[in-house]
Amino acid sequence: MFTESWLSVGPTLDECIKCNICTSYCPVAAVTDLFPGPKYAGPQAQRFRENGQPHSPDHSVDYCSGCRVCNEVCPSGVKIAELNARARAQIAADQGIPLRNRVLGRNELLGKVGSIAPSLANFSLHNPVSRVVAEKVMGIAREAPLPRWSTDGTFVDWWNSREDQRLQSDKKVVYFHGCATMYYEPFIGRAAVAVFEHNGYEVIVPPQNCCGLPMLSNGEFKAAEKLYDNNLRKLGPYAGDGFDIVGTSTSCTLTLKEEAPELLDRHGEDALALKMAVWDIFEWLRELHEAGELRTDFERIDMVLPYHAPCQYRAHRVGKPAMEILSLIPGIDLRESEARCCGIAGTYGYKVEKYQISMEVGEELFSFVREQGDEVEITACDSETCRWQLEHGTDLPSRHPIEILAAAYGLYDLESRTLIAR
Amino acid sequence: MIDLLVIGAGLSGLMAAYHAAKASLSVRVIAKGLGALHWDAGTIDVLAYPPDSAGVVNRPLDQLAALPPTHPYRLLDEADIHAALERFAALTAELGLPYRPAAGADDFVVSENILLPSPLGAARPVFLAPASQHAGDLGRPEPMLIVGFEGLRDFYPALIAENLGKLGYAARAAFLPFALLSERRDANTVHLAHALDDPARRRNLAVELKRLAGPGERVGLPAIVGLDEHPAALADLEQQVGAPIFEIPTLPPSVPGIRLYQALRRHLLQLGVRVEAGMEAVGFSSDGGGNIQWVETATSARPLKHRARAYLLATGGILGGGFDSDHTGRVWEVVFDLPLTVPQQRSQWFRPLFLHPDGQPVNRGGVRVNRRFQPVHPSGEPVYANLWAAGGVLAGSDPIRERSLTGIDVVTGMAAAKQIVSSQAIT
Numbered sequence: 043m044f045t046e047s048w049l050s051v052g053p054t055l056d057e058c059i060k061c062n063i064c065t066s067y068c069p070v071a072a073v074t075d076l077f078p079g080p081k082y083a084g085p086q087a088q089r090f091r092e093n094g095q096p097h098s099p100d101h102s103v104d105y106c107s108g109c110r111v112c113n114e115v116c117p118s119g120v121k122i123a124e125l126n127a128r129a130r131a132q133i134a135a136d137q138g139i140p141l142r143n144r145v146l147g148r149n150e151l152l153g154k155v156g157s158i159a160p161s162l163a164n165f166s167l168h169n170p171v172s173r174v175v176a177e178k179v180m181g182i183a184r185e186a187p188l189p190r191w192s193t194d195g196t197f198v199d200w201w202n203s204r205e206d207q208r209l210q211s212d213k214k215v216v217y218f219h220g221c222a223t224m225y226y227e228p229f230i231g232r233a234a235v236a237v238f239e240h241n242g243y244e245v246i247v248p249p250q251n252c253c254g255l256p257m258l259s260n261g262e263f264k265a266a267e268k269l270y271d272n273n274l275r276k277l278g279p280y281a282g283d284g285f286d287i288v289g290t291s292t293s294c295t296l297t298l299k300e301e302a303p304e305l306l307d308r309h310g311e312d313a314l315a316l317k318m319a320v321w322d323i324f325e326w327l328r329e330l331h332e333a334g335e336l337r338t339d340f341e342r343i344d345m346v347l348p349y350h351a352p353c354q355y356r357a358h359r360v361g362k363p364a365m366e367i368l369s370l371i372p373g374i375d376l377r378e379s380e381a382r383c384c385g386i387a388g389t390y391g392y393k394v395e396k397y398q399i400s401m402e403v404g405e406e407l408f409s410f411v412r413e414q415g416d417e418v419e420i421t422a423c424d425s426e427t428c429r430w431q432l433e434h435g436t437d438l439p440s441r442h443p444i445e446i447l448a449a450a451y452g453l454y455d456l457e458s459r460t461l462i463a464r
Numbered sequence: 465m466i467d468l469l470v471i472g473a474g475l476s477g478l479m480a481a482y483h484a485a486k487a488s489l490s491v492r493v494i495a496k497g498l499g500a501l502h503w504d505a506g507t508i509d510v511l512a513y514p515p516d517s518a519g520v521v522n523r524p525l526d527q528l529a530a531l532p533p534t535h536p537y538r539l540l541d542e543a544d545i546h547a548a549l550e551r552f553a554a555l556t557a558e559l560g561l562p563y564r565p566a567a568g569a570d571d572f573v574v575s576e577n578i579l580l581p582s583p584l585g586a587a588r589p590v591f592l593a594p595a596s597q598h599a600g601d602l603g604r605p606e607p608m609l610i611v612g613f614e615g616l617r618d619f620y621p622a623l624i625a626e627n628l629g630k631l632g633y634a635a636r637a638a639f640l641p642f643a644l645l646s647e648r649r650d651a652n653t654v655h656l657a658h659a660l661d662d663p664a665r666r667r668n669l670a671v672e673l674k675r676l677a678g679p680g681e682r683v684g685l686p687a688i689v690g691l692d693e694h695p696a697a698l699a700d701l702e703q704q705v706g707a708p709i710f711e712i713p714t715l716p717p718s719v720p721g722i723r724l725y726q727a728l729r730r731h732l733l734q735l736g737v738r739v740e741a742g743m744e745a746v747g748f749s750s751d752g753g754g755n756i757q758w759v760e761t762a763t764s765a766r767p768l769k770h771r772a773r774a775y776l777l778a779t780g781g782i783l784g785g786g787f788d789s790d791h792t793g794r795v796w797e798v799v800f801d802l803p804l805t806v807p808q809q810r811s812q813w814f815r816p817l818f819l820h821p822d823g824q825p826v827n828r829g830g831v832r833v834n835r836r837f838q839p840v841h842p843s844g845e846p847v848y849a850n851l852w853a854a855g856g857v858l859a860g861s862d863p864i865r866e867r868s869l870t871g872i873d874v875v876t877g878m879a880a881a882k883q884i885v886s887s888q889a890i891t
Contacts, residue, residue, distance in 0.1 A: 043828050061500045061502065061503055061716045061717065062497055062652055062716055062717045063497070063499075063717060064500070064718075065652055065654075065717075066654035066655075066717040066722070067498075070880045071655075071656060072658075075648055075649045075650065078650065079652075113740075113742065114497065114742035115497050115498045115741055116497045116743050117496060117497035117498060117499035117500075117502075117784075117785060118497065118785070119496060119744065210594055256698040296764055299764040299765040300765065318766055320765060321765075327808060328788060358763055359739075359742050359743055359761065359762060359763040359764060359768070360764075361740055361743075361768070384761055413524050414510070459845060
């Protein structure tokens with residue numbers, strides 16, 4: 043499984059000085075013996091995987107959730123999470139990919155199929171009998187917080203329905219909605235469009251595919267290549283023309299920027315142009331604010347708001363831009379979570395053998411939310427699967443910060459998750 | 465734009481950030497990763513083996529004037545050094561993690577180094593120790609019982625006791641089962657310290673320790689007595705066992721250093737200072753007037769620019785990552801490529817012995833600064849008007865050899881911040 047990008051990732055293992063800071067901060071190693079820690083599964087086991095070794099020596103790497111705390115705390119710049127992602131792909135190549143992981147990797151297909159008859163799909167998936175069957179047959183944990191298909195159309199259905207109401211402007215931005223906004227949470231996209239247009243930007247929504255992350259994290263690199271290359275073809279021209287491509291899903295934007303090109307060896311000029319054009323929405327809004335161009339005509343929102351920055355922000359390495367922007371809104375008492383991870387880690391916590399681990403990892407976050415007191419009515423997090431996990435672990439509704447921002451502009455109702463007509 | 469960007473989240477950077485934030489500056493700390501303090505014994509070592517010394521010096525603060533003129537301590541008035549150490553001790557008391565000099569010494573100036581047991585059973589001279597290490601003072605008469613846990617790596621009580629015995633200190637060893645601390649098959653010192661935050665586990669441990677400890681003995685444990693609840697855990701355990709308990713810092717990850725890091729980081733957050741790890745400085749820009757305009761850190765795509773009025777380089781020495789080198793022997797400072805005093809030929813880095821009594825020349829090199837802690841050219845001119853440096857990156861000391869690593873961090877971190885606060889870059 044030797045690829046060109048070993049050249050950028052592989053040698054970093056020689057920087058490991060075995061200080062064990064990664065293992066001390068790893069949220070998974072803190073709760074289970076099944077994962078011995080990033081140092082062991084990463085740079086140490088890596089020495090036995092190199093030079094064409096046919097088999098991975100250490101299958102415990104499958105229990106790495108990919109949260110990247112290790113990368114963040116490593117003082118030596120070892121790309122531990124990337125080493126682990128490649129090792130998982132090697133296991134997948136050795137042993138084949140279980141049906142369950144193939145299904146979980148096909149986010150876009152699931153979205154499309156379910157959206158044909160969403161009520162039926164929701165009933166079929168979310169009744170207790172089918173969840174038990176899904177657990178027994180597929181290994182998808184019966185308690186895991188799976189999403190529900192949108193019953194009032196996909197995001198693009200809505201987008202097409204308001205063709206004549208779209209703002210036209212010289213300032214334009216390309217929106218990458220991702221699968222979750224497309225099929226499960228179209229209201230996130232509506233809130234994003236409202237915020238873009240409120241700030242005077244015309245929104246362009248080109249055809250696009252799943253970013254490929256679910257496949258990458260399940261070791262299905264070949265299938266992910268196809269998705270990434272499709273996106274490169276569809277979005278590349280916009281990147282080439284100098285448009286910003288802004289996404290509301292922190293994991294999709296991370297995949298387009300770094301994960302996919304790095305794991306799939308896409309280092310051409312077009313891939314580099316796409317990487318440089320993609321922004322996470324709050325990263326982009328912070329840039330707008332620093333240029334003095336973000337509108338701050340906020341209505342007061344009186345609430346205590348626990349905010350959890352998802353692990354993908356750690357990988358973006360841009361700080362916590364949503365914290366910075368939400369703190370501009372009068373009345374919001376922002377409480378910053380320092381929990382390492384919510385536990386769900388994409389599709390990790392859906393898997394029956396990992397569900398319990400994911401809940402124990404998430405306990406750090408759930409107890410933080412509980413400690414903020416009874417006045418807390420909602421929580422906030424940028425990533426969809428993390429929000430679903432947060433709701434599962436706290437029984438409180440969770441919102442994307444873009445919904446909070448749209449509400450502060452008076453454009454969005456946080457409870458019903460609908461736009462307010464103006 | 466913020467007032468001060470600190471690059472490096474080790475002790476010198478954190479102390480500088482603290483001092484600057486207390487003076488009402490807006491401060492951010494960025495770091496490539498976490499470091500230094502996580503490997504550290506968590507003590508403040510001011511000076512134990514100055515150059516040419518035959519053995520341990522008793523009163524380090526008496527010896528400062530005899531150091532070479534290029535030594536970082538010599539850039540400061542002695543009164544400022546005393547004040548910085550006293551300020552550090554007061555701060556740690558405020559944070560609930562009190563550091564003190566040798567017992568009975570109210571006056572830092574005449575205070576003596578304390579000898580504490582190392583995890584190999586050597587005598588380790590330190591100046592300020594956290595409360596949990598004081599009962600290990602080798603100057604005390606009580607015999608020691610060193611207790612380890614079967615399966616805990618890198619902590620072998622028999623080795624410690626035997627080596628202490630060879631040095632003339634009364635010590636014996638005992639092992640307890642790992643299962644007393646954790647149901648895990650394997651767990652490192654941080655996991656175990658976290659486990660001992662739980663009062664029920666401490667009760668189980670206390671029962672066994674009480675059974676083992678002879679009359680008049682003090683009990684030495686690996687440094688795992690609590691993480692978030694450490695002060696309460698220590699007091700609780702001592703009370704239940706009925707004997708003085710001391711911690712012996714372990715090999716990394718070192719819990720006493722991590723406690724200090726966490727306490728400082730939490731306090732900084734209360735002061736409005738964020739410590740952002742995972743942000744590696746990869747570029748900077750300076751204007752024609754010799755001012756740094758911004759520092760860039762790597763992200764998943766475009767570098768992120770950090771703009772500040774003043775910049776403090778606190779990236780550490782060779783161990784901390786402040787310098788890098790290649791196979792030809794070239795050594796460079798990683799953020800601003802500042803002039804270094806490190807020998808540029810590999811053959812001059814090391815003496816023939818690994819543990820040479822005079823230390824290694826490569827460890828003595830670093831960034832030369834003026835008395836205002838601004839990096840300078842060989843001519844003595846500041847390299848940039850709004851750049852300062854502190855801690856392990858500084859030239860002129862061999863902190864490992866001298867045992868002055870954390871002392872230099874505290875003292876120069878505070879001193880550099882003081883200079884920044886009163887500089888033209890800020891006012």
